[in-house]
Amino acid sequence: MSADVKVTLVRSHIGKASSVKAVLVGMGLTKRQKSVTLKDTPEVRGMINKVRHLLKVEE
Structure with missing residues (x-):
C-alpha cells in the first residue's frame, strides 16, 4: 500500500x-492555500516535480 502525500498550493x-495550470487542476489544486492528499505514486511525484516551485509538500 502506498503512502499519502499532502500537497499545498502556496504560490x-x-x-x-x-x-x-493543467497540472495543478489535475492534482485538484485550484486556489492558493488549498491542500489535497494524494497517493504517493510515480505519476503524482512527476506532477509534483513539475510544479514544485509553487507547492509545499508534506510526506
Whole structure:
C-alpha cells in the first residue's frame, strides 16, 4: 500500500504556462492555500516535480 502525500498550493499559477495550470487542476489544486492528499505514486511525484516551485509538500 502506498503512502499519502499532502500537497499545498502556496504560490499562484497566474502568469505561468498553461501546462502548469493543467497540472495543478489535475492534482485538484485550484486556489492558493488549498491542500489535497494524494497517493504517493510515480505519476503524482512527476506532477509534483513539475510544479514544485509553487507547492509545499508534506510526506
